[in-house]
Amino acid sequence: MLNRILVGVLVLGTGGIAATLAGQDAATSSLPEWTRGACWYRIIVTRFHNGDSTNDPQDTQRWPSVRQVRYFDPSPPGMYELRNEHYGGDLQGLRARLPYLKQLGIDVLYLSPIFVAPSEHNYDPADLRHVDDMLAVANSLGKIKNESDDPSSWQFSQSDQLFLEFVKEAHTQGFRVVLENVFSQAGVMTWARRDILRKKRRSPCADWFRMKSWDPRPEWDTDNGYGNKLIPLRLEGDGFSPGAEAHLHAVTKRWMDPNGDGDPSDGIDGWAVFDAPRMPRATLQRWRQVIRRINPDAVLIGDFVGVFPMKATFAVPPAADEFDLTIDYSLSDSLGRFFHIERVGTDSEGLIDSLMTVHSAQAESDRRGTISAVSAPSLGRLLNKIAHDEPSMDTTAAEAGAYDNWRLAMAVHFLGSSNPMLYYGDEAGMDAHGGSSARQPMKWDDLPGGVAKSSDPNASFAGMIRQLNNIRRRFAPLSRGDFRRVPFDEERPILVFARSLPGDKVIVIINGGKGREEVALSIGWPGRMVGIVNPELSPGPLHPLLQKKQIAAGGDKKSALRLFGSRQFADEWGDITVTVSPQSIRLVIVKDEEPRG
Numbered sequence: 001m002l003n004r005i006l007v008g009v010l011v012l013g014t015g016g017i018a019a020t021l022a023g024q025d026a027a028t029s030s031l032p033e034w035t036r037g038a039c040w041y042r043i044i045v046t047r048f049h050n051g052d053s054t055n056d057p058q059d060t061q062r063w064p065s066v067r068q069v070r071y072f073d074p075s076p077p078g079m080y081e082l083r084n085e086h087y088g089g090d091l092q093g094l095r096a097r098l099p100y101l102k103q104l105g106i107d108v109l110y111l112s113p114i115f116v117a118p119s120e121h122n123y124d125p126a127d128l129r130h131v132d133d134m135l136a137v138a139n140s141l142g143k144i145k146n147e148s149d150d151p152s153s154w155q156f157s158q159s160d161q162l163f164l165e166f167v168k169e170a171h172t173q174g175f176r177v178v179l180e181n182v183f184s185q186a187g188v189m190t191w192a193r194r195d196i197l198r199k200k201r202r203s204p205c206a207d208w209f210r211m212k213s214w215d216p217r218p219e220w221d222t223d224n225g226y227g228n229k230l231i232p233l234r235l236e237g238d239g240f241s242p243g244a245e246a247h248l249h250a251v252t253k254r255w256m257d258p259n260g261d262g263d264p265s266d267g268i269d270g271w272a273v274f275d276a277p278r279m280p281r282a283t284l285q286r287w288r289q290v291i292r293r294i295n296p297d298a299v300l301i302g303d304f305v306g307v308f309p310m311k312a313t314f315a316v317p318p319a320a321d322e323f324d325l326t327i328d329y330s331l332s333d334s335l336g337r338f339f340h341i342e343r344v345g346t347d348s349e350g351l352i353d354s355l356m357t358v359h360s361a362q363a364e365s366d367r368r369g370t371i372s373a374v375s376a377p378s379l380g381r382l383l384n385k386i387a388h389d390e391p392s393m394d395t396t397a398a399e400a401g402a403y404d405n406w407r408l409a410m411a412v413h414f415l416g417s418s419n420p421m422l423y424y425g426d427e428a429g430m431d432a433h434g435g436s437s438a439r440q441p442m443k444w445d446d447l448p449g450g451v452a453k454s455s456d457p458n459a460s461f462a463g464m465i466r467q468l469n470n471i472r473r474r475f476a477p478l479s480r481g482d483f484r485r486v487p488f489d490e491e492r493p494i495l496v497f498a499r500s501l502p503g504d505k506v507i508v509i510i511n512g513g514k515g516r517e518e519v520a521l522s523i524g525w526p527g528r529m530v531g532i533v534n535p536e537l538s539p540g541p542l543h544p545l546l547q548k549k550q551i552a553a554g555g556d557k558k559s560a561l562r563l564f565g566s567r568q569f570a571d572e573w574g575d576i577t578v579t580v581s582p583q584s585i586r587l588v589i590v591k592d593e594e595p596r597g
Contacts, residue, residue, distance in 0.1 A: 031324055031369050032297040034176055034269075037479030038107040039414075039469055040371055040421040043094065045112055045135055046086070046120060047441045048424055051093030055138040060086040064441055084120055087441045090135045091166050098173050104427060104462060105469025108176045110272060114163065116141065117187055121439070123274065124187030124229050128251045131159040149192070149204045149243075151250040156258070164258055167268060176269040178301065179255070183248065183271075184240075184278035185230040192247075193220070193231065208244040210234045232278075239283035248283075249290045256294045264295035276302035276323075284322040299324040301371070325369045327421065330354040331413060332374040336385025338495070339405040344512045345493030352485055355416045355497060359483040372417035374409070375426050380434030382409060387431065403429060404583050407464055407537040408512055411585055414468040415478050415508050416497060427465045464537050471535060475589065477506045492517060494580075507588035511580040519578045523590060528570040531589035532578060536564075 050056070050063055064087075091114070101109070113122035116132045133141050136159030147153045156164070170177050186192065192205035196218050200206070209231050210221035220231045233240045240248075253260075256267035271291065273279055288300045302323040334354035337347050358372045375381040386409060387402035406429070414420045425442050432438040472479040481499035486507065488496045493513035499506050511517045523530060570576050580586050 032299060034107070034297065035299060035325060035369055035419065037472065037476075038176075038419055039105055039472070040108045040110050040419060041101060041104075041106040041424065042110045042373070042376065042421055043112060043424045044089070044121070044377065044439055045091065045094055045114055046089040046122070047439055048089045049093030049097050049442060049444070050088035051090055051096045053088060055090055055092075055134055055136060056088040057086045057134055060088045063087055064443070086120055086134070089441070091131075091163055092136070095166050095169055098170060098175070101175070102173055103466060104422075105466050105473075106175065106422070108178060108269075109170060110178045110421065111180060113181045113274075114179065115181065118189045119187075123182055124189070125182055126187045126189040127191050128181070128247075129154055129254065130157055131163045133157075133159050135159065136162040149195075149247060151254070154254065164266065168266065171265070178270040178272055178299070179268055180272035180274055180301075180303070182230070182275050183273055184275045185232045188220075188222070188229060188231060190231070205243065205247075207236070207241040208233060208247070235280065237282075239280040239286065245283060245286065248287060252287070252290055253294055256291070256298060264298070267295070269295070269297070270299035270301060270324075272301040272303055272327075273323075274303050276304050276326075281322055288321065288324070302326045323368060325371050325419075327371045327373050328358050329373055329376065329379055330357045331372055331417070332379055332382055332385065335374055335382055335409040335412060339386050339409040339512055340389075341387060341402050341405055342389070344405065345491075348488075348490050348493075348495055351412070351495065352497060355412075355483060356485065358417055369419060371419045371421050372413065373421040373423065374413050375423035375438070377423075377438045378434055380438050381423065381426060381430060381432045382406065382413075383426075383429065383431045384433045388433075405512065407461075408510055408583060408585070410464065411468060411535075411537060412495065412508075412510060414465075414472060415499070415585075415587075416483070418479060418481075422465065427462045429461050467535060467537070471533075471587070475504075475506050475587070477501045477504055478508075481506070488519070494519065503592040505590040505592075507590065509578060509580055509586045509588065511582060511584055514582045516582060517580045519580060519586075520575055521578065521588065522573075522575050523570045525574045526570055526572050528574065528590075530568055530570070530576060531587075532566045532568055533587040533589060534564045534566075535585050535587065537585065 050060075053060075094109075094111075113125065114131050114135050115122065115125050116127040116130050117124050118126060122132060129147070130141055130144070133139060137157070140158035140160075144155050144157050147155065167177050186209070192203075192208055195205050196203045196209075200214060200218060210233070212219040212221045222229075222231055233244045236242065239245060252271070257264045258266055273284075284300070284302075291298050291300055300323050302325070304326065331351075331354045334347070334351040337343070338345065338351045340346065358370055360370075373379070375383075383402060383406045386405050410426070423438075425440070428443045430440060430443060432440060477499040481501045481504075484498040484500060486496040486498055488494055493511065494517055495508075495510040495512065496519065497508055499508070507521065509519050568576050568578075576588070578586050578588060
């Protein structure tokens with residue numbers, strides 16, 4: 001079936017019927033250059049790769065093979081085990097996989113908590129001064145003696161040093177490194193709590209926490225929604241207590257300029273706040289100033305996903321002087337609805353609105369940007385939303401035919417967002433509904449030395465992500481450009497939007513349906529030439545006759561993903577018609593050049 005859709009007039013360069021958001025180049029002028037158009041990769045270190053078995057906890061489980069699709073019991077006991085079991089993921093394993101992440105096109109490594117904590121997930125921090133030994137060098141922390149709250153007494157353990165070596169190697173390979181953690185509370189096993197138990201009010205940490213009583217024994221106020229596993233920091237004035245903030249600032253300097261020489265190149269590139277709604281605004285403002293003084297190129301990121309909505313603390317969204325970047329999750333549900341296997345094309349307007357929201361932060365302020373995420377530990381994976389009507393722990397999405405739709409959804413994510421965030425395992429086609437199931441160990445094709453690959457033998461999702469990143473780099477508007485709404489027939493399974501920089505525009509057309517579609521565009525004047533690019537996101541071998549036409553496919557001949565191009569001239573009315581095959585993408589490349597005579 002061939003459907004014809006007339007897309008409303010799109011004047012790219014002389015106005016237009018769709019309002020244009022402020023340009024990202026202008027909007028992010030005070031953001032570090034490396035954040036503009038970056039591809040982020042979110043990693044739960046303990047579940048990514050086991051590179052050194054000598055640091056494994058005693059109860060570490062065997063790393064599951066890619067062939068073990070259903071390797072955990074979906075019942076609550078199984079979920080509990082998946083949440084708490086150790087699989088041995090460590091910094092050595094992550095370092096070994098840096099070449100793989102580089103090939104994938106990743107720019108920034110966003111790491112889950114790595115500091116000392118009693119849990120497997122490390123979100124209950126016990127000591128922000130040190131890296132957890134289970135992620136680095138076994139039993140190294142026990143060798144550290146006589147430390148106190150005074151930063152001059154702090155030492156670097158072998159685990160700390162191994163992490164700093166990892167940061168150096170990551171920087172050498174071209175990555176930035178950002179650490180996520182909980183900063184509004186501390187785990188009940190924190191060293192500061194032990195100090196208070198010994199010294200009571202005489203402890204230098206005595207003003208850090210909310211207390212219920214001091215006598216006969218110190219008792220903490222743990223009424224915070226997390227049971228009794230975390231102790232909230234005490235509010236004083238417009239922020240946390242001076243002692244708690246001073247400790248946070250000292251920890252910040254420790255990991256951003258480890259040798260204290262004023263050169264931050266040996267430290268991390270930023271911090272991410274997991275519990276952002278709980279952080280006082282004044283504390284964030286002061287902390288951000290400290291971060292920028294240490295390294296003007298570093299960032300502070302706010303993550304607002306979870307059980308506590310932004311309004312719990314903030315009456316209005318965070319201001320530009322609180323976070324450099326915030327993580328936006330609005331695309332996830334919209335993509336899940338539009339590309340759902342049973343209802344492709346549903347709520348296209350809602351999806352465009354979500355894309356506009358992703359870009360609106362840049363338009364609102366010249367000091368803050370947005371990272372777009374469609375999968376996350378508490379959010380679940382996008383594939384699950386496409387494959388299932390209700391949140392499911394089923395891992396047979398491939399059998400349900402959801403992978404083709406998922407490829408298109410990821411294309412919207414990467415081509416429609418300026419700073420897409422990939423959650424580890426997405427490029428392997430991992431399926432999870434959220435919580436524990438979204439923390440499954442990474443699936444590698446062969447263990448221990450393979451590359452990420454889905455359990456679907458016909459899929460090469462890592463190659464698809466690599467191709468999408470190649471496209472973003474080749475066509476700059478797709479990673480750094482304005483976002484424009486393009487009117488289209490919302491009754492069809494078609495999505496159309498445009499990204500633009502001065503003199504350079506790309507119109508993205510995605511056909512999520514199973515029939516060919518014709519899309520008519522008004523380019524502006526007769527005779528104008530455009531490029532039509534056809535990125536094929538389905539893997540498979542190239543026909544020998546087509547191999548010469550392959551353009552920047554990225555990958556070997558067996559799993560190459562094709563990127564073909566052609567050109568077309570606008571007709572006497574300044575229009576072009578683009579034919580889009582079922583479940584495929586077309587990119588219309590428009591240059592501000594004189595039309596042919």
